[in-house]
Amino acid sequence: MRSRLMSEHTTINGSDVLIVVDVQNDFCPGGALPVPRGDEVVPIINRLAARFRNVVLTQDWHPAGHFSFASSHPGKKPFETIAAPYGPQVLWPDHCVQRSWGAEFHHALDIPHAALVLRKGMARTIDSYSAFYENDRTTPTGLTGYLRTRGLSRVFLAGLAFDFCVRYSAEDAQREGFAVFVIEDACRGIDMDGSMAATRGTLAALGVACIAALEST
Numbered sequence: 503m504r505s506r507l508m509s510e511h512t513t514i515n516g517s518d519v520l521i522v523v524d525v526q527n528d529f530c531p532g533g534a535l536p537v538p539r540g541d542e543v544v545p546i547i548n549r550l551a552a553r554f555r556n557v558v559l560t561q562d563w564h565p566a567g568h569f570s571f572a573s574s575h576p577g578k579k580p581f582e583t584i585a586a587p588y589g590p591q592v593l594w595p596d597h598c599v600q601r602s603w604g605a606e607f608h609h610a611l612d613i614p615h616a617a618l619v620l621r622k623g624m625a626r627t628i629d630s631y632s633a634f635y636e637n638d639r640t641t642p643t644g645l646t647g648y649l650r651t652r653g654l655s656r657v658f659l660a661g662l663a664f665d666f667c668v669r670y671s672a673e674d675a676q677r678e679g680f681a682v683f684v685i686e687d688a689c690r691g692i693d694m695d696g697s698m699a700a701t702r703g704t705l706a707a708l709g710v711a712c713i714a715a716l717e718s719t
């Protein structure tokens with residue numbers, strides 16, 4: 503699929519919001535659950551964010567012993583999938599544990615005007631990929647209310663990982679009735695069992711636009 507350019511859609515205006523997903527040490531090289539070349543998004547997102555008046559940061563923020571950690575399930579290894587009460591759950595290495603270095607934002611992420619840091623994944627027995635709902639897809643984080651109250655109607659997404667937290671956030675934002683744009687060159691993915699291709703397919707089928715910021719624009 504050929505991405506369209508951001509400039510074709512977009513004069514960014516006051517009713518647009520950039521949601522920067524999980525740009526945290528554990529998702530970058532050297533972290534506990536590194537997304538290949540995850541750190542490359544940092545300068546791209548810094549430049550992108552400067553064009554938005556409204557920016558939200560999400561932060562994966564798990565208690566020690568979280569249900570999504572393979573270490574919480576004797577005999578299970580990272581990247582295996584188990585059946586959770588709310589559906590299939592991939593088991594991850596311990597990551598983004600509250601107050602750990604890995605949970606901190608990448609040190610070079612520089613978005614002082616971000617108004618909201620939305621933490622997710624705090625409930626011990628349920629994972630939360632999306633910025634809008636926990637993985638049962640029904641327990642809300644409150645982000646929809648925040649965006650609506652602020653009069654924000656177009657959601658632009660960037661960050662980590664393209665095929666998990668960005669994907670789920672895009673799907674939910676679309677379901678909530680926002681116009682959704684995934685800025686694909688400002689994302690990097692994990693790519694487990696074809697999850698990158700599956701993400702592109704699902705987003706296309708839902709009518710979510712995958713666009714390119716491109717550095718020259």
Ligand code: VGL
Nearest residue numbers: 524562594662663666667
């Ligand atoms: C993420 C796996 C586990 C993500 C978070 O940010 O995409 N992936 N927790």
Ligand code: ZN
Nearest residue numbers: 562570598623
């Ligand atoms: Zn997580």
